[in-house]
Amino acid sequence: MSATKPWARLLEQLVAERGAALFGYAYVLTGDKARAEDLVQDALVRTFRRGRADQGLDAAHAYVKRAIATAFVDSGRRLRARPAISDVEAEPVASDHADDVALALSLHASILTLPPRERACVVLRYLEDLSVAAIAAELGLAEGSVKRYLSDGVGRLRAVHGDFGLSATDLLTGGRSTVPVTPKEGRS
Amino acid sequence: MNDTISTSLETVARLGAEAFATTALATDVGPTLRRVSRARVARVAAGAVAAALLVAAVTVGALGFGHRVVTPAGPSATPSPSALGAPVMVVINTGDTGTDIAHTLEDAGVIADADEFIAVAIERDDQTRSIQPGYYELPTGMSAAAAFDALFTVRPTVGSVTIPEGFGEAQIVDRVSQVLDIPAADLEAALADPEAIGLPPEANGNAEGWLGPYTYRFDPDASATEVLAAMVDATVAHLSEAGVPRDQWLRTLTIASLVEREAKLDVDRPKIARVIQNRLDAGMLLELDSTIRYAVGGDDSVFSSADDRQVDSPYNTYLHAGLPPGPIASPGMASIEAAIHPADGTWLYFVTINLVTGETAYATTFPEHQANVEKLRAWILEKQGY
Numbered sequence: 001m002s003a004t005k006p007w008a009r010l011l012e013q014l015v016a017e018r019g020a021a022l023f024g025y026a027y028v029l030t031g032d033k034a035r036a037e038d039l040v041q042d043a044l045v046r047t048f049r050r051g052r053a054d055q056g057l058d059a060a061h062a063y064v065k066r067a068i069a070t071a072f073v074d075s076g077r078r079l080r081a082r083p084a085i086s087d088v089e090a091e092p093v094a095s096d097h098a099d100d101v102a103l104a105l106s107l108h109a110s111i112l113t114l115p116p117r118e119r120a121c122v123v124l125r126y127l128e129d130l131s132v133a134a135i136a137a138e139l140g141l142a143e144g145s146v147k148r149y150l151s152d153g154v155g156r157l158r159a160v161h162g163d164f165g166l167s168a169t170d171l172l173t174g175g176r177s178t179v180p181v182t183p184k185e186g187r188s
Numbered sequence: 189m190n191d192t193i194s195t196s197l198e199t200v201a202r203l204g205a206e207a208f209a210t211t212a213l214a215t216d217v218g219p220t221l222r223r224v225s226r227a228r229v230a231r232v233a234a235g236a237v238a239a240a241l242l243v244a245a246v247t248v249g250a251l252g253f254g255h256r257v258v259t260p261a262g263p264s265a266t267p268s269p270s271a272l273g274a275p276v277m278v279v280i281n282t283g284d285t286g287t288d289i290a291h292t293l294e295d296a297g298v299i300a301d302a303d304e305f306i307a308v309a310i311e312r313d314d315q316t317r318s319i320q321p322g323y324y325e326l327p328t329g330m331s332a333a334a335a336f337d338a339l340f341t342v343r344p345t346v347g348s349v350t351i352p353e354g355f356g357e358a359q360i361v362d363r364v365s366q367v368l369d370i371p372a373a374d375l376e377a378a379l380a381d382p383e384a385i386g387l388p389p390e391a392n393g394n395a396e397g398w399l400g401p402y403t404y405r406f407d408p409d410a411s412a413t414e415v416l417a418a419m420v421d422a423t424v425a426h427l428s429e430a431g432v433p434r435d436q437w438l439r440t441l442t443i444a445s446l447v448e449r450e451a452k453l454d455v456d457r458p459k460i461a462r463v464i465q466n467r468l469d470a471g472m473l474l475e476l477d478s479t480i481r482y483a484v485g486g487d488d489s490v491f492s493s494a495d496d497r498q499v500d501s502p503y504n505t506y507l508h509a510g511l512p513p514g515p516i517a518s519p520g521m522a523s524i525e526a527a528i529h530p531a532d533g534t535w536l537y538f539v540t541i542n543l544v545t546g547e548t549a550y551a552t553t554f555p556e557h558q559a560n561v562e563k564l565r566a567w568i569l570e571k572q573g574y
Contacts, residue, residue, distance in 0.1 A: 023211065127198065
């Protein structure tokens with residue numbers, strides 16, 4: 001299918017070039033491929049139906065990411081029964097010799113037990129390296145709420161995984177102010 | 189440093205990204221484009237209606253002001269029973285989620301806060317699912333709960349169209365064009381793209397007979413392609429559900445269309461299907477006037493003239509053996525059922541002997557048939573002037 005309208009071409013380009021990144025982002029939030037796909041699709045529709053995205057690939061990418069995050073937080077409201085965080089003992093996180101993927105999945109599994117708002121805040125803080133102010137803007141929440149969600153969320157993660165190198169001060173003071181949309185060159 | 193959690197989340201994001209290739213979205217962005225397209229058209233339409241109503245509201249406001257100037261102010265004007273504003277038209281599309289509806293209502297000014305509506309929609313999830321698509325005229329300035337209730341009390345206007353059984357493609361284009369206000373040229377253009385309307389290869393690119401004669405509901409902003417695709421889809425679904433093997437689709441639909449145009453009463457459908465089958469088996473010409481009418485075009489007359497029967501067309505079953513190359517009309521379910529399950533019988537001929545009741549007589553031999561034709565002549569004589 002070859003689209004003729006500018007917005008349609010941009011949407012196709014976005015899906016072709018950034019679809020995997022957007023899907024990965026949604027997958028981190030949901031931990032479920034079907035829900036991640038729904039989330040990305042809904043976010044694309046929400047973004048493009050208003051002509052918000054008609055300003056280039058990066059702008060569109062940023063808008064869709066925001067739509068994914070807000071739609072995820074919205075969708076969380078319908079999850080009545082939230083999975084309770086498990087009471088398992090905190091495991092020490094082995095550092096250098098651990099199987100990175102196993103660790104990542106285990107940590108992700110814990111993050112998936114967090115309520116949606118806490119989860120979104122934690123993901124935006126650590127995956128996106130956003131500051132509290134930037135997270136608040138991205139999710140449409142008050143900064144104070146974001147601080148509380150981050151503290152609560154990280155507190156719950158600590159209960160399961162122990163201290164995995166999180167600094168409490170950095171948690172609330174660090175981070176960048178804009179949403180990254182270009183492929184990361186690697187982290188300092 | 190937060191390397192552990194950051195690196196872990198990046199790993200999960202990467203694993204997720206790798207799975208993207210397996211999603212429907214990665215394979216075909218078409219459905220998403222269509223959803224956006226629909227929403228964009230709907231927004232333009234809703235915007236135009238809202239703008240028109242705004243102009244109306246401003247005009248009324250000015251008149252009201254003039255009225256107040258000449259009326260002495262009473263000591264206690266009756267307070268307005270509510271703070272509701274001028275009504276606006278909003279469009280709810282098929283597949284809209286509670287969140288979509290919330291944003292539509294917020295954008296139109298019906299409600300102030302989409303989030304409040306979303307909360308209600310989630311709270312009353314079962315009801316949310318039953319909200320019907322259509323145009324809703326709603327007052328502005330409603331509470332979220334009132335707006336939610338209004339979606340069940342306000343009757344939406346929707347595009348509903350009924351295609352009668354036996355309609356041909358041209359009649360269907362006329363009907364859809366009139367009822368759904370879609371330009372006939374758009375429908376004809378859509379018919380010229382068999383793939384876009386989902387016509388199966390078995391149709392050989394000709395939609396005649398494949399547009400199911402049923403009643404459909406469409407979104408207010410449905411396109412010509414969407415409307416025709418729904419009709420093709422209904423026929424394909426019906427053939428599949430009836431257990432017709434795919435290589436028999438065209439044949440079944442063609443016979444059913446002949447039955448549809450020849451039979452008046454349901455009892456005759458399986459019998460006429462049997463006659464068609466017996467004639468095909470015997471290598472006889474079908475000699476059905478309905479196919480002449482189709483080849484010649486024009487009115488719905490029951491009979492064909494000697495001239496008409498000479499028309500040079502593959503649909504002329506007086507000249508060409510076997511079935512016509514495709515259906516001649518959209519057959520209804522009863523005719524399709526008759527084509528699948530013809531009645532038992534040895535008949536090779538049939539003729540309607542009472543044009544009012546549609547009573548039909550069947551014959552196995554030509555002399556028997558001629559006797560039946562005489563009955564028809566007698567009936568016509570008796571009803572001179574019919």
